[in-house]
Amino acid sequence: MTLNYIWIGFFLVALIVALAKLLFMGDTQVFTDIINATFSSARTGFEVSIGLTGVLALWLGIMRIGEQGGVINAFARIAAPVFGKLFPEIPKNHPVIGRMFMNFSANLLGLDNAATPIGLNVMKELQELNTQKDTASNSMIMFMVINASGLTLIPVTILMYRAQLGAVAPADVFIPILLATLVSTLTAITLVAVRQKIQLWNRAILIPFGAILAFVAGMISLFLTMDREVVAAYATTAANILLLLVICGFIVAGMRKKINVYDAFIDGAKDGFKTAIKIIPYLIAILVAIGVFRASGAMDYLIDGIKAAIALLELDTAWVDALPTMLMKPLSGSGARGMMVDAMRTYGADSLAGRLSCIVQGTTDTTFYVVVLYFGAVSIKKIRYVLSYSLIADLAGIIAAVFLAYIFFG
16 A cells, blocks of 8 residues: 555545535535645644654754663663564664664653654664665564554543543543553554564563563552542653653763763754654645545544444444544544544533543554654655554554443443
């Protein structure tokens, strides 16, 4: 699958829906909405890219200090047993393994500002190892699918929104989110491992994964004993402390190696600026396509069609009110967040739909955005099965979210 077909598909569907509205409903406003969406989405794409520039410059500068200070190589040695199995194409103890370790750790802790620039740096390193420069390698695919699955341990932002919108216990969705996102991530890893003939049933993988599951269980037990109203505050504080420790730790490591820390930071920051500029066209392209798709009304028709099908089957439809968040999540992070807030305002923060929207929001990542952002940074056009497997993992996470919502709150 190529990004070319995905991009064209959004526009064709939008055009078909707009023409149908014109012919059967006499709706001419839809064309104005679509054109307005192209301009606003293009502006958003540029603003997002510019917003990333500072973050990329900061973290790639810090990463350069860590690289020259030996921290990245240390992470590579720690992660080598597991990553050597999941990414067999990467040479043993290659520095990119350390960067992957940091990227996954940052995602796990919900540190998006750190995870994205580190992830882009990982893709740059993987592209250097890639023998087909326009086609995604197996290592890129595994890395991307894990990222798109959205594994997050502490969904700080979601808990904050629930508190602001009057939830009695803002953190009551924490455990369902954690379980649902685990389903999504494990599905993603399993799918790619089967496709790439990676053997998962070995000690090098099972032991670390077992340790992660034990850690997650411990976190769940800890949060259950705490006052749920302060969980979000503790999580935010812990995340900020961790970020500061990472920055200071890298600087201290650089000083111990007696490198010029300032010059190392500037060199890395320059690369961050170049990367931010490079991804602008890719982000504008996909955000405009998604904006046109939404403005045409195609998303509304899709949601209404699913609602009608569920009602026709005489199944419980209480969860259907969270559908907008489910369908928007792979397309737009801000759009899905808006849908989540709207569901809580409309049905109540403690309603099934309100809680389910929050669970879905924390279960997966913005798949299309992540795929375009990461592959666009290294000019990959043939993404192979990345998108299809990522969306399957998203679907598994969403199905798990629905079941967990009924189990916990139904």
